[in-house]
Amino acid sequence: MSSLLLFAGKQLLKRALSDDENEIPDVTIPDSDELDESNPVTEEIFSSWALFILLVLLIMALFSSYFLQQKRIQAVHETVLSIFYGMIVGLIIRVLPGHYIQDTVTFNSSYFFNVLLPPIILNSGYELHQANFFRNLGTILMFAIPGTFISACVLGVILYVWTSLGLESINISFVDALSVGATLSATDPVTILSIFNAYKVDPKLYTIIFGESLLNDAISIVMFETCQKFHDKEAHFSSFFEGVGLFLMIFTISLLIGVLIGIIVALMLKHTHIRRYPQIESCLVLLIAYESYFFSNGCHMSGIVSLLFCGITLKHYAYYNMSRRTQIATKYIFQLLARLSENFIFVYLGLALFTEVELVYKPMLIIVTTISICLSRWAAVFPLSRLTNWVHRKRSGNPGAADEIPYQYQMMIFWAGLRGAVGVALAMGIQGEFKSTLLATVLVVVVLTVILFGGTTAGMLEVLNIRTGCVAEDDSDDEFDIEAPKIVTTSSVLSNRQFSRPYSDNTGSRSRQSPNFNSASQEDLLVDDDATNLDDIPPLVPNDANGPGLVSTVQNIITSDDRSKWFQSFDEQVLKPVLLDIDPSTKSKTGKDSPN
């Protein structure tokens, strides 16, 4: 990440230094004549200041986050401030005259996709509360797949109609309009969830919005790329089905790649003694997880989907084969990298708003787009919520059953539809003559939604009277914080320590594995409540992808009680014995399995 900083910072400083130095008064900047880049030593000093300033921005963002949380300020959110700091620095750069204007900071989509995004996705998959996620999988997939699809189409149609009116002398094809629709359908998981975390919002609502925004990104990326494939072609009605088929194929294959790599790691950890060298182990887990992302992207598949499911698989299987040190190390490292990436993305978005030189701002288009994304989100959330409620009532067999998603949840899901950096990064890939206009529109709309919706989420929670403070209030903001184990009894910690002793046994006998699993799973119980309820995972999309189509797939999943039991027993009896370093009979004695 620091090279991204380096790159951005250099451009920034080059620009700043070309003019008088009044604007950055608190740092001693070397003389301009020393900034000859041909000499590595001077170049190093030059880039040091650039990095220094960018790290200061990040530190400011993190401090703001701390103060906002400490003072329990609701109106302003950390991400809004990050954007704001970025904008100030961007504005300074913009206002200053000088001949380096072309070199100023640009939002480099390659850095975004290869450096900043993977940690966030990997951490999401790894931190996922699997039980909650899979319990609400039906609803999540409902919003993520048809929801994103509806949103993109509605937005695409509105934009296409608006531009066809010719009021602003831009005229884009329907496929391009749909591309923009896809980029603006990726909702941002960062802001909203950090607010939800702070308020301990009802886990169900949290999980639905979390899951949706996560899969959302993957799906809008796949949709966007599918649209781009039709960019220069004549679009037929059959293209629609071709697109849907392509989409399902990409989603399925990416998912399989991720799961497969996760399983490979689990087997590798099971059948080698790498866990005796926890430093190497941690590095390998991190690197191989990244490989799933790059491999999948390289194969024209969706790296996000692969990495997300690789993270989930790692946590479900490989995690229990790791040494305790690696379990902790990977959690913390993924969290830290994700946190830094998130903050940096928003700083960078703010910067880009003023420093992207090629942008063409069309105010009317921006206003229309902002209104349309509200409309398209509305069109996605409310009908699909009703469908979900209807399906739920049908399944329960009780026509008077309470709504699966009550009205205030629907409203909150609607409100949570702020757009994030993935949209901007995707918009960099828009082709054609109106590239700069569309990119500018997407950028402004993203920043607007973050400021508007992000800033009002906390108030909205109160207005809608949504249950907050659901988890016992804790001093720590982190459910894995070992300072504050939630259900821990001192005896379990004790036994945990004792059980883990066999690790210092040098003989490497197979018998030592079993206690380790105990200790791992026990500690995990402390923090993950009922992580093994994951056992009711339905078979997901792969089994249905080539089946009768989207709606029936979703319905199958929603109504997949039998299937989930099938998967549960398959997981218990086949997968876990093969993948984990433990005999299932031993495992059930640990009390880890809660009866379903």
Place this chain on the structure above:
Amino acid sequence: MSSLLLFAGKQLLKRALSDDENEIPDVTIPDSDELDESNPVTEEIFSSWALFILLVLLIMALFSSYFLQQKRIQAVHETVLSIFYGMIVGLIIRVLPGHYIQDTVTFNSSYFFNVLLPPIILNSGYELHQANFFRNLGTILMFAIPGTFISACVLGVILYVWTSLGLESINISFVDALSVGATLSATDPVTILSIFNAYKVDPKLYTIIFGESLLNDAISIVMFETCQKFHDKEAHFSSFFEGVGLFLMIFTISLLIGVLIGIIVALMLKHTHIRRYPQIESCLVLLIAYESYFFSNGCHMSGIVSLLFCGITLKHYAYYNMSRRTQIATKYIFQLLARLSENFIFVYLGLALFTEVELVYKPMLIIVTTISICLSRWAAVFPLSRLTNWVHRKRSGNPGAADEIPYQYQMMIFWAGLRGAVGVALAMGIQGEFKSTLLATVLVVVVLTVILFGGTTAGMLEVLNIRTGCVAEDDSDDEFDIEAPKIVTTSSVLSNRQFSRPYSDNTGSRSRQSPNFNSASQEDLLVDDDATNLDDIPPLVPNDANGPGLVSTVQNIITSDDRSKWFQSFDEQVLKPVLLDIDPSTKSKTGKDSPN
């Protein structure tokens, strides 16, 4: 780091793809016509494969490391294999014809200094066994400061004389020769220490070599930069004193910057409640530590010295003000980043050997330089060891006392003088018409020393009959491994857990701090033996830097028994109460203080 990978990998792949695809047969590479970089989507796929291949190289290096450790193979070392893997890929790139040859991987010194080096230095400072380090500080400084100086001068003189003979039509100034001498006097801490770790070599020898190689880097960087300042000037005899003065000033100021930033972090953690948000806390500690590096470099000081002492100060003070989660997180994260950087540096060195296009290899010069570095190391190690032994005998007042550094230790210190990536990165900054020749020489010599000395270190330990297996053999290679606490009694873990409970107290009363210190210090005792023996830190260089000169400085430190007591009580009675979140009277009750 991944952007460095990205950069290197792109160049690599661009080169590889310009030719037929036979050489990388196991990956499906997209068609060349898709590699138009103007489209971010295609660019992303392009860079994905590049990153994939580079991560595979890293994974291979780590796996090799595991297998070598597992099979207890002595002859080959991990770093040698990393270089070897890099060389294979570099060779493939080199052998292939094609028009992208100019764009191939180069060893980018800016990436090296800003991305790869800081984690290694920070981790070294943070992991430093402070008690051992400060106990042997006299010897370490003796080898690090006059040792590096002697080594650089001897090497510089030999090179100057050799090139003056005119046998290879290169003719460099004395200052340039001295620059090369300085680059080749930076010994590498990575390879030798991982071998020493594996064999549990006598802690004293370990500490001396570790400390020397660490300070070495800083000192040769400062020396190199001092030389470069005289590059275009006429060198007088007075320049020598000017240089020494400059050097001491840079060293002192850098050290102060690092210590100051460490103290700022300690105070910040003490006087805020950031520890309640451990995720933010970990990020801030990492970012602010990095700031010391960039700030110091930006001020034309030595970032390495600042970062090293910032790490040491963080560990000595700030560490005890952190939440337990941050203590663990920072340790693991610094370790992981350092490990990845180390491996990548060696892969990259191997690559550079074949892919640097501008290199001019002069075989005779390379042979002469290789012989000279052995001579110069000899000239530094053996006389200084005798001086140390003599000073030690004088101090002990017993003329028949055992040698402080016996002969086999001297031989091992000599043997440990393999050169590392810092030298290569510095050599990138050499100016003048013989830049390419000198860089090529440094690169080859570095790789040669790593292969020769690194490969034979294990054997040398046996030949010299040096005590190994000194720490109780443990399954883990990490002294901080929480799987294997060394002195832990279950009751202390229990009390630890209990003491840390007040953290979940939401009132933020000051009283909660004290138990936290207890828990931190207790856990620390488990792993760090007698970390507080650090209290016998002598006042280091700052107090002496402007004093009567180098030799007396070193002698003062060696004979600073009184001073160390002065600093110890100052640290105990003034610094710790101010910087730590604890009342000293409480602290002494915890039994943490061992009487000195």
